[in-house]
Amino acid sequence: MCPARNVLEHVTSRWGVLVFIALAERPYRFSELRRRVGRVSEKMLTQTLQTLERDGFVHRDAKPVIPPRVDYSLTALGEEAARQVTELARWTDSRVPAVEAARARYDDART
Template structure:
């Protein structure tokens, strides 16, 4: 099968400046995208529950991020026709896969905090040293 005959998804290349996978990566790894995906790994959430679970996210940002993740097929929005209205958010199959990936990255970052803080300390000390001794 020639390159032109391969499915479009196999031709995606995140290194390509115009590759659509870059936008998918941006959505999944955004600050709120990561935290929403991780939260939804636990269970489905109503909007207000999810906002409390994620913490420090505005209603506007939570709404925008959920809409983006829903549009990309990672999140399922289930609006129930009841009064008062009830909307639940959960992960789709591809959303579960993405959530596992960002969850692993989040756990890795938690484990590496001490090393990152040490590196920051060395960097900051070096910057201070250069500021006080510009000839070096």
């Protein structure tokens, strides 16, 4: 598999997109981010954050306090990716009516 394709899969994954959009707002603690993203399991969010951290998009800041505190934020590379993902999400949101109309035309033609 091409390296660019692999990165693209991480950036545009279901949870990756939502993590980018959330972290573009501000840094989040894990539990806050999970609530902000919504309907994501702890395991899936952990895997997504680890993947994005490994790719250099997310910074994990573990503070040595009790109880432990971990904050997640975007790196400079992550901020750049988040701008692109956010723009795609905005475009998608604005084009939902056109997509729904196309689906209805397609379905009508098939019945």
